[in-house]
Amino acid sequence: MSGIAVGNHIRRLRFEHGEMTQEELAQRVGITRQTVIALEGGRYAPSLELAFRIAVAFGVDITAVIFWQETAKAKKR
Amino acid sequence: MIAISGLLASSLLGALLALPFIAALPVGAGWLGATVLLAASAFAVHRWMRLSKGETGAPGVEEKLAWTSLVITGVVSAYFVAYLLLNPHGNRVAMFGNIAILQIGWGIFCAWLRRADRGGSDERDRAIDARAYRYAYFGVIGYVGCLLWMTFTAWTVVGVRADTPADLALTNYALTNYALIGALLFGELINSFSRLQLYRNQRP
Numbered sequence: 182m183s184g185i186a187v188g189n190h191i192r193r194l195r196f197e198h199g200e201m202t203q204e205e206l207a208q209r210v211g212i213t214r215q216t217v218i219a220l221e222g223g224r225y226a227p228s229l230e231l232a233f234r235i236a237v238a239f240g241v242d243i244t245a246v247i248f249w250q251e252t253a254k255a256k257k258r
Numbered sequence: 259m260i261a262i263s264g265l266l267a268s269s270l271l272g273a274l275l276a277l278p279f280i281a282a283l284p285v286g287a288g289w290l291g292a293t294v295l296l297a298a299s300a301f302a303v304h305r306w307m308r309l310s311k312g313e314t315g316a317p318g319v320e321e322k323l324a325w326t327s328l329v330i331t332g333v334v335s336a337y338f339v340a341y342l343l344l345n346p347h348g349n350r351v352a353m354f355g356n357i358a359i360l361q362i363g364w365g366i367f368c369a370w371l372r373r374a375d376r377g378g379s380d381e382r383d384r385a386i387d388a389r390a391y392r393y394a395y396f397g398v399i400g401y402v403g404c405l406l407w408m409t410f411t412a413w414t415v416v417g418v419r420a421d422t423p424a425d426l427a428l429t430n431y432a433l434t435n436y437a438l439i440g441a442l443l444f445g446e447l448i449n450s451f452s453r454l455q456l457y458r459n460q461r462p
Contacts, residue, residue: 215318
């Protein structure tokens with residue numbers, strides 16, 4: 182994850198759920214495939230609402246989707 | 259970097275369209291530019307279709323629209339400035355006619371792109387959009403500041419002649435219009451360039 186304080190396990194969750202495709206996840210939560218790619222690449226932190234929608238799509242708790250990670254930028258804040 | 263290359267290429271095309279010998283051709287510069295842009299669009303669509311099958315995927319529809327916006331604004335801006343500099347006594351109606359042809363062609367292409375790409379937009383697109391508009395706002399403020407500075411430091415504009423007070427009034431009127439059009443183009447350039455940079459490199 183590059184410089185973003187909120188990390189995610191979306192890629193792992195996708196593979197744990199029958200190798201769900203990025204397109205399929207995108208359709209389930211109502212976002213574009215590019216946003217899924219950006220989330221997995223650590224270039225975008227989801228809003229709370231989106232994180233909840235992803236958690237519901239995978240049938241897990243929100244803490245299994247996103248987590249806080251200490252980065253130099255986050256420490257400055 | 260690729261956004262800068264796109265901007266430079268489109269600006270070059272715009273400047274070429276303003277060359278006096280092209281303005282003298284029977285087929286208007288607008289149609290010529292639209293044809294070149296149509297060929298470039300076909301190439302881009304083909305490339306996006308290939309990318310959509312890959313790991314990184316094709317750009318989303320909003321990023322594609324940002325690309326088209328950057329290119330058309332680059333062409334129109336360069337054409338506008340180059341035409342005023344290279345053809346100081348040229349036909350202004352023809353110039354705006356050519357710009358209209360380019361803009362209408364772009365509008366049709368954007369409408370087709372939106373229809374063909376069913377991806378839509380989401381919260382990331384909206385966040386990027388908001389940030390790009392903020393940058394564009396600051397850019398336009400800077401542009402206006404530069405114009406005011408140029409006005410108060412008695413800059414002269416190449417190709418503008420004002421032999422009588424009536425000419426001077428007309429010149430001032432024309433310059434004001436050009437400055438306003440320039441503000442629109444400059445704001446749109448910053449907006450589309452920022453959007454592309456945010457899509458490619460940064461987080462919103």
